[in-house]
Amino acid sequence: MSRDKCYMCDKDATSVEHVPPKCLFPELKDSGSNYRINLITVPSCDLHNGKKSTDDEFLMVSIAGILGNNSIGYEHYHGKIQRSLKRSSYKLLKQVFLKGEVLRVTDHNKFMDLLWGTPDHPRLMDCFRHIAYGIHRHHFGENFVGTVKPYLSFIHPTENNPQEFKKFIEHKAKIDLHGQVKHGNNQGVFYYQFTDPDQYGIYLGSLCFYQNVNIYISYLPENFSPPFNFGIELLNGGFETTIILEDKEYKFNQPK
Ligand SMILES: [Zn+2]
Structure with missing residues (x-):
């Protein structure tokens, strides 16, 4: 055995x-x-x-x-x-x-x-990475092979770009998770959701604690090559960038 x-x-x-x-x-x-x-x-x-x-x-x-x-x-x-x-x-x-x-x-x-105060971010990220792998094992019955990237949406950034990015991520996650089943037997304390994989095999998991604290997990399978995203390249390059999602505009690298 x-x-x-x-x-x-x-x-x-x-x-x-x-x-x-x-x-x-x-x-x-x-x-x-x-x-x-x-x-x-x-x-x-x-x-x-x-x-x-x-x-x-x-x-x-x-x-x-x-x-x-x-x-x-x-x-x-x-x-x-x-x-x-x-x-x-x-x-x-x-x-x-x-x-x-x-x-x-x-x-x-x-x-x-x-x-x-300022939470110990690296340590929190490590905790949520473990939970992300654990939830994957539980839900799919096998270990996830690849990288998981948690996004801690309960942390409130003070700079403009991260603030705007947080709003964008929360909006995007809301769209992607819409209608997905909430799993967990004690949902007032914890539940999780998964999206279907996109064309690159990437999918999003969401962890919700006390109906308030949300963590979004990108599951990036091994050997995947990240899609080229013009908007993200501009944003990372420091160019003034606007990303439109539904009826909302998210503005990055705004002139001071
Ligand atoms: Zn081990």
């Missing part, structure tokens, strides 16, 4: 890995509801099991505290996550945010602690 291979590499699996990590899903004792129904697991080797690192906790602190999340994310953040932050004397926060600080704001006479 052949053993299952790890979702990330060629090694034999020694355990299972939850994708996304289990700690993002509130426990029954904390929330009064069971959000841990049929969580997604994939076979994993020791190296690629997130439980063996602190990445799961890192991810939980990074995304559960984001403004605009639904009440599940909000409660989770104010319960379990605040407890673990206090336990670690906010050291965890320092690890998550490069300039991490807690802002205290008032909302109708209630105090709320909010995370504020």
Whole structure:
């Protein structure tokens, strides 16, 4: 009998890995509801099991505290996550945010602690790459061979071009994902979607947490050659470029 291979590499699996990590899903004792129904697991080797690192906790602190999340994310953040932050004397926060600080704001006479700062982007990208491979293994029953590129749409860029690009990506993803099935048994916490492959074999995956935090994943198969895109070439070359999508215009490299 052949053993299952790890979702990330060629090694034999020694355990299972939850994708996304289990700690993002509130426990029954904390929330009064069971959000841990049929969580997604994939076979994993020791190296690629997130439980063996602190990445799961890192991810939980990074995304559960984001403004605009639904009440599940909000409660989770104010319960379990605040407890673990206090336990670690906010050291965890320092690890998550490069300039991490807690802002205290008032909302109708209630105090709320909010995370504020620059997230550790490379580490977040790494976490979402693992989830992207895991979700692929779960959904298609085989490992993805190629490169995955996550786009973190919950990060708010301050410069003009990245801001415009973010609006463009969100609009494009909305069009591409329209009508695609949302998969997941606890959709208030997490669901994912896939588009059909385009003519180059590239397809888009979308991960949604707490009905607010969206991550778009480009799945680029091995050996694919990127299509020449005149608009993108102009944009990257620093030329003033307008890309039109439906009835919207996205303007890049605008003169100052
Ligand atoms: Zn592995």
